[in-house]
Amino acid sequence: MAWFETWFNTPYYHILYKDRNFEEAESFISLLIKDLQIPKHSKIIDLACGKGRHSVFLNKIGFEVLGLDLSEESISQNKIFENETLKFKVHDMRDPIYPEISKMKVDAVCNLFTSFGYFESEDDDKKVFGSVADVLEDNGFFVLDFLNEQWVKNTLVAGAVTTKGNIDFHISKRIEDQHVIKDIVFK
Incomplete structure (x- = not known):
């Protein structure tokens, strides 16, 4: 089992990163949505959503959001935020999203906070891109956050x-x- 399949599910990960900056996340999401001009009520997947701070804010400002993460612990904690237009599910980003996890195609997929780049195999990276491409509507957005x-x-x-x-x-x-x-x- 790869390190990321266990680490993000441990209580120690959640202790170490319990103080994430929600204001920074909200500011970033606001700028991103404004720049991309994604219409309200669009369907967005937060891929590798972690503790859900981006998912929750996207939903708060009017989007239908599905947060996906490999960590059962994160998804379990995120369930308290669920409502009619905000859902969370356990999912490995290398596996197909559509139609297994999301029955509908979406307007945007966001992979934020350097949640990509952990795989040792280029084939695994390609699986992620294929899964994202399959779930996006034509002219949909894929936002991939990575380090400079x-x-x-x-x-x-x-x-x-x-x-x-x-x-x-x-x-x-x-x-x-x-x-x-x-x-x-x-x-």
């Missing part, structure tokens, strides 16, 4: 300690073969 290589190289912090509750998370980062490697050690 030069900015990462210039600003990478090699090591830090973050304390959450009574847990010290020792986080180290390095660049290997054009990949950011992040190690998290805690007791």
Whole structure:
């Protein structure tokens, strides 16, 4: 089993990242929607939605949203936000979305907060793109958020300690073969 299939489902991931910035997410989504000019009531999939902060805000401002994530724990926690036009489901982004998960095609798919790039196989990346292409309406939008290589190289912090509750998370980062490697050690 790959690291991302277990890490995002652990309580430690949820402890470490419990303080995500909702205002930043809302500001980013507002700018994105304005720039793309996506009409209200459009159908949007938040692919690899994590804790659902983008999904919830998209729904709040008038969109029909389906949040998908591999983490059963995240989806379980997100269920409290569900309503008629906001749903969450466990889903591996490499697997087909349409028509298995979404019975309808959608106007946009968003893969935000660097939720792409974990797979070791280029074929897995291609599966994601194929799944997204199949679920999008003609002229639909695919928004893929990824790191700016030069900015990462210039600003990478090699090591830090973050304390959450009574847990010290020792986080180290390095660049290997054009990949950011992040190690998290805690007791």
